[in-house]
Amino acid sequence: MKITKPFAFLLALLATTAFADVNTSALARLQSRWAEVNYEMTGDAQKKAYEQLLDEAATFLQQHPNDAELLIWSGIIKSSYAGVKGGLGGLSYAKEAKADLEAALGANPSALDGSAYTSLGVLYFKVPGWPIGFGDNKKADELLHKALAINPDGIDPNYFYGEFLRAEKRYAQAEVYYRKALAAAPRPGRESADQGRHREIESALAAIAPKVR
Secondary structure: OOOOHHHHHHHHHHHHHHHHHHHHHHHHHHHHHHHHHHHHOOHHHHHHHHHHHHHHHHHHHHHOOOOHHHHHHHHHHHHHHHHHHOHHHHHHHHHHHHHHHHHHHHHOOOHHHHHHHHHHHHHHHHOOEOOOOOEOHHHHHHHHHHHHHHOOOOHHHHHHHHHHHHHOOOHHHHHHHHHHHHOOOOOOOOHHHHHHHHHHHHHHHHHHHHHHO
């Protein structure tokens, strides 16, 4: 059967739409499950749940290896697990997260409002420096500024830049960014993540309050 050009175009459009639906579903699953594991679980149960989530992210990436959004969330999950696992084992996951986030930047630097810049910047200031790891505060500052340039009012880039400034003992400046993060617009579909982040911000503000005033 000969396929006419309009029909061929329709088939291509349907294929693209189907891919978008799969991608959206996978992304929503990773985001919602990460919020649950990160904010509602602790101890061995949290570690086990992260390991299962790592497997899910790997499966999605095998199906769509060049998808910037899935690469970002694979990196976020790996970096979160690195913090929970700790030690040299955690460092290996941090390095894998770095690779995912760098691949996401190569695919689409603006994906998810520049979240790859945010997450990569966090890794650079939380991972130990040479010779143990790749940590570098100057690089972290640069990456977090790029994230803020793309998403200046977002909850995550402002919160994490506040965290960076707090680590640098620049408490008054950190407070500015924490409060801006607290005032960020809600993210549809990410209510649990927003609630958890708000708790982190409130805790951070309480911790730095004596050092600001």
